[in-house]
Amino acid sequence: MKKWTFGVLMAAFMTYGMEVYNAVLRQGGFAPELLLPSWQTAFIVPLVMLVQLVFGGPAAASLQKHLLKGRKLAGGRQLLVNQLCMVLFMCPAMSLAAVFIFKGGLQPEFFTVWGRTVLFNAPMALAWQIMVAGPVVRFLVGLLPEHEFGLKRAAQRQNM
Numbered sequence: 001m002k003k004w005t006f007g008v009l010m011a012a013f014m015t016y017g018m019e020v021y022n023a024v025l026r027q028g029g030f031a032p033e034l035l036l037p038s039w040q041t042a043f044i045v046p047l048v049m050l051v052q053l054v055f056g057g058p059a060a061a062s063l064q065k066h067l068l069k070g071r072k073l074a075g076g077r078q079l080l081v082n083q084l085c086m087v088l089f090m091c092p093a094m095s096l097a098a099v100f101i102f103k104g105g106l107q108p109e110f111f112t113v114w115g116r117t118v119l120f121n122a123p124m125a126l127a128w129q130i131m132v133a134g135p136v137v138r139f140l141v142g143l144l145p146e147h148e149f150g151l152k153r154a155a156q157r158q159n160m
Helices: 002-027 039-068 077-102 110-143 148-158
Strands: none
Touching: 002 039, 002 077, 002 110, 039 077, 077 110
C-alpha cells in the first residue's frame, strides 16, 4: 500500500513541479498564477505513473543494481543514486511524451525538439526530485500507518 501511495504522490509532485517549471519557461518568467495546477497536471499524472511502473522504475532499478553491484552506500548516497537513476530514465521518457502531446509530435525537427526538451527539463527534474518532491513525499508517506492497518505503528507511538 505504501509503495502505491508513494508512486501516486511522487508522480503528482513531479508532474506539478515540472508543469510549473515548463509554464515559467513558456511565459519567459515567473508569475504567481503559474503555481495554480492546470488540467494538464491531472491528465499527466496517470501517464507518469504508467511510464514509471512499466519503464522508468524497472530500468532505474536495473541500472542502480549494475552500478552498485550489491554494495550499500551510506549517508544518503544510496538514495541519491536511486533518484539519479530514476531521473535518467523518466526525464527522457516523459520529454518524449511531452513532444507527442504538447509539441507537435512527429515532425521534421522531432529529435531536435525532444533533445531540447530533455536538456531543459533534466536539471530541473533532478533538482526538484532531490530537494522538493523526494523529501516531501517521503515525509508524507512516513506519516502513513504501517502494514496491518497501522496497528504496529500505533503501538510504537503509545510506547513512546
